[in-house]
Amino acid sequence: MEMPAPDQFTLSRKAEIVARLRAALPADVVIDDPAETRAYECDALSAYRCPPLAVVLPYSTEEVATALKICNEMNVPVVPRGAGTSLAGGALPTADSVIIGVARMNEVLECDYKNRVIRVQTGRTNLSVTGAVEEDDFFYAPDPSSQLACAIAGNIAMNSGGAHCLKYGVTSNNLMGVKLVTMQGDILDIGGSHLDADGLDLLGVICGSEGQLGIVTEATLRILHKPEGALPVLMGFESNEVAGACVSDIIRAGVLPVAIEFMDRPCIRATEAFAGAGYPDCEALLIVEVEGSDLEIEEQLDKILDIAKTHNPVELRRASDAAEAGRIWLGRKSAFGAMGQINDYMCLDGTIPVSQLPYVLRRISELSAEFGLDVGNVFHAGDGNMHPLILYNANKEGDLEKCEAFGAEILKLCVEVGGCLTGEHGVGIEKRDLMSVQFSALDLEAQMQIKDVFDPKWLLNAAKVFPLDATQSRRDGCPK
Amino acid sequence: MSQAFKFKDEQDLASFVQERVDPVFITGGQTRGVDLKHDRVDMTGLSGVVDYEPGALTMVAKTGTTLHQIEEVLKAEGQQLAFEPTILNTALGTSGASTIGGVFATNASGPRRIQAGAARDFLLGVRYVDGHGNVIRNGGRVMKNVTGYDIVKLMAGSWGTLGLLSEVSFKVLPMPAAQATLVISGINADVAVDVMTASLNTAFDVNSVAYDIAAKCAYVRFEGFEQSVKYRTKSLMDTLAVDREIAVLENDDSAAAWSNIRMLSAISNQGGDLWKISVRPTDGPQIVQKLGLASGIMDWSGGLIWAKLDAGKTVRDILGDIPGHAINLSAKTGLKFSNTNPALTHLQSAIREKFDPKGIFNPGLMG
Structure with a gap:
């Protein structure tokens, strides 16, 4: 993955840039000691690293605005950062960029149960939003796997999903308002506790714009009352095709589970060796979770199990209490850790129409043989969001490149069958150069024109999302 | 003398926009009343369900398809539009039948919106003709998609001011x-x-x-x-x-x-x-x-x-x-x-100017 060469003029002005930031901001907000900026050299896509010019960690929206204004005036590229958990390189800096991180801004500003919203500063972690309201039996629905660590700022930038979005939707469906600081340093309030947008739905396009339109410092999020309970059922099948057909039948029967998770044999085996969850050794495994009162759970699980039985399952395990539910989820929740135990891996995130599941899984295993790299599949089957994990050896020369080439083939396959490159992780740098597989030049131009409006100089996270050659004239257009 | 233009084909619609210099008003099912003084593009020529996968809870349809037709096709499979689009004919005293394009262009969400989400939350993908006369795609037909900017949301509720929606794909749910x-x-x-x-x-x-x-x-x-x-x-x-x-x-x-x-x-x-x-x-x-x-x-x-x-x-x-x-x-x-915030009004006008530089789509609408 290539990044643009840093601008020499900006690098040469480092002292001047840092001095201006220091003069305008509290002393501990600006960091430029290389020993400290190194901590910000990468996010969770750790194969790519580059320390930034400086790091700014403001305490308030006004300080974010001050920093952005200075960077805009001095034509310094800015990389926004939440908790740095992006798997797509969304927070990867360039050597000539200033990172502006919201980690210090993590307060709850307002809990409004009557209107079912919470207003938070965006440095707050995803899980701690629920933490702020769970004593009153409320929760914030989007639940990315990294929810213990990831920040709401990053969730909004990437429009994060999670296992339970089949029922509750992704970030965009649960975001009602933001405080956005533009590259020019203007502070805008967009949306709020009312339900519909006034005029064009700017909130809709800001969510998922990967930090390219502004820095979101506050968010109004929808909170929901907790259901009475939830229980999963585990089912094992002899083939991926059969498991795929079972998913489709459950959905068609009118049951709407909160989650339908899928694991294939390589993943099941790795997970068993790692966590010992007692999963059956079969070709494909589904975990289906439903919510409600005891009676409602029973009614839904009965329907689901009846459907499953028509597909000759090799295993059916119904949780009857929280402890059994925990054991069923144990393997799924440790899947990524288990795969990491075996090897280095790259986690993909393409989405496909559910009907294409068997075909795509078969093609992935053929490609796996062609490239000579193993792959395990664990994903959200209800909405077709796949997570193939390609195993490679980071210490073996050429393996990362081979892995990336394999990954690109899988993502092209996702697009070919009517799906997309990324379902919840975002494009970042990782899928940037594959964007032309999914979109025409005109489709991309329409998207880039929105950035032109918000950030005419293309300073904000500019080397991401779009293929570098497509953005080059815009990035070069910025007077240095 | 005003005219109504109607096209059966997206490409013909695109050619029309390429040539067009004067403003046009965009009509779907004409449930909101139409000012006959102005030239209009009647979208009902683009009609029909393109793809429907009940097991994946997704449908793709041309925007001139009537809401009634969509709901009938869904009903046959025991499914529905969960956001329960509003039906305003009687309240507005108009005849006409809502089109699926009109429903999404106006983000017309009914009572279930408070729990299920709005029309914009169910819209997964769009094809539209922009003000240059180019056909643009955004989103897709899968439920989870964060590939590139979400122009889909921007189009929902834009009242035809950013482009002529020609095809929409959306999520449906069991009845x-x-x-x-x-x-x-x-x-x-x-x-x-x-x-x-x-x-x-x-x-x-x-x-x-x-x-x-x-x-x-x-x-x-x-x-x-x-x-x-x-x-x-x-x-x-x-x-x-x-x-x-x-x-x-x-x-x-x-x-x-x-x-x-x-x-x-x-x-x-x-x-x-x-x-x-x-x-x-x-x-x-x-x-x-x-x-x-x-x-x-x-x-x-x-x-x-x-x-x-x-x-x-x-x-x-x-x-x-x-x-x-x-x-x-x-x-x-x-x-x-x-909208009273001038900074937001400025951003919205600037986006509109990029999408429709000739200023021909529904002038006067949305301020």
Whole structure:
């Protein structure tokens, strides 16, 4: 993955840039000691690293605005950062960029149960939003796997999903308002506790714009009352095709589970060796979770199990209490850790129409043989969001490149069958150069024109999302 | 002499826009009334369901397809549009039949929106002709997609000001097997909002709450499997039934009540302009009081007020500092939002200029 060469003029002005930031901001907000900026050299896509010019960690929206204004005036590229958990390189800096991180801004500003919203500063972690309201039996629905660590700022930038979005939707469906600081340093309030947008739905396009339109410092999020309970059922099948057909039948029967998770044999085996969850050794495994009162759970699980039985399952395990539910989820929740135990891996995130599941899984295993790299599949089957994990050896020369080439083939396959490159992780740098597989030049131009409006100089996270050659004239257009 | 242009093919539509210099107004099912003085593009020529995968809960359709046709195709598979699009013909006194393009272009979401989400939340992908006459795609036909900017959301509710939507793909959901509604009578608007809030803030998965201002009745709906609906209805009734008059409507009766709410039957026969006011749910009663409303519907737990007001009267001054906005749906061409933040207005105009540099799509709409 290539990044643009840093601008020499900006690098040469480092002292001047840092001095201006220091003069305008509290002393501990600006960091430029290389020993400290190194901590910000990468996010969770750790194969790519580059320390930034400086790091700014403001305490308030006004300080974010001050920093952005200075960077805009001095034509310094800015990389926004939440908790740095992006798997797509969304927070990867360039050597000539200033990172502006919201980690210090993590307060709850307002809990409004009557209107079912919470207003938070965006440095707050995803899980701690629920933490702020769970004593009153409320929760914030989007639940990315990294929810213990990831920040709401990053969730909004990437429009994060999670296992339970089949029922509750992704970030965009649960975001009602933001405080956005533009590259020019203007502070805008967009949306709020009312339900519909006034005029064009700017909130809709800001969510998922990967930090390219502004820095979101506050968010109004929808909170929901907790259901009475939830229980999963585990089912094992002899083939991926059969498991795929079972998913489709459950959905068609009118049951709407909160989650339908899928694991294939390589993943099941790795997970068993790692966590010992007692999963059956079969070709494909589904975990289906439903919510409600005891009676409602029973009614839904009965329907689901009846459907499953028509597909000759090799295993059916119904949780009857929280402890059994925990054991069923144990393997799924440790899947990524288990795969990491075996090897280095790259986690993909393409989405496909559910009907294409068997075909795509078969093609992935053929490609796996062609490239000579193993792959395990664990994903959200209800909405077709796949997570193939390609195993490679980071210490073996050429393996990362081979892995990336394999990954690109899988993502092209996702697009070919009517799906997309990324379902919840975002494009970042990782899928940037594959964007032309999914979109025409005109489709991309329409998207880039929105950035032109918000950030005419293309300073904000500019080397991401779009293929570098497509953005080059815009990035070069910025007077240095 | 004004003209109406109609195309069967997206490419012909694109060629038309490439050549076009003068403004055109975009019409779907003409349910909102049409000003015949201006040239129009009639989108009903682009019609038909392109793809429907019930097992994946997704459908793709050309935008001129009628809402009725879409709902019939879905019904045959036991599915539906969960955001329950509003049907405003009767309230607006127009004939015509809503198109799926019109539904998404106006983000027309009905009572279930409070729980299920709005039209914009169900829209997965679009094809549209922009102001240059280029055909642009965004989103797709899968439920989870964060590939590139979400222009899909921007198009939803843009009232045709950014481009001519030619194809939409959207998420559908199973039709519930059963439904029931609690009707709480003899309460005024602020008590109604308390009751509706209390109903939503339970574990009983209430999916719609609305209040009929003239009838002084609040409606609380449950949907799902039969046993589950029974259980939840009873549980909430036990929670709410302190000195209140509560009736239960089951299945067909429940459906009929919500059909009336969805079509605004309570105010259909009244004259005047139809206003849609979107505020924070707890601010609903204040709006009802300030406007002195004797009738109307307060949907979305108080967050959406539908009212008929004398022609010429405006709601914006009355909103004052209350966050939210209002639009007059009876206005044929001058439909405007009440955005008061100049910085946001500037961004919106700048986006519009990029998408439609010739300024030919629905001029005057949306301010």
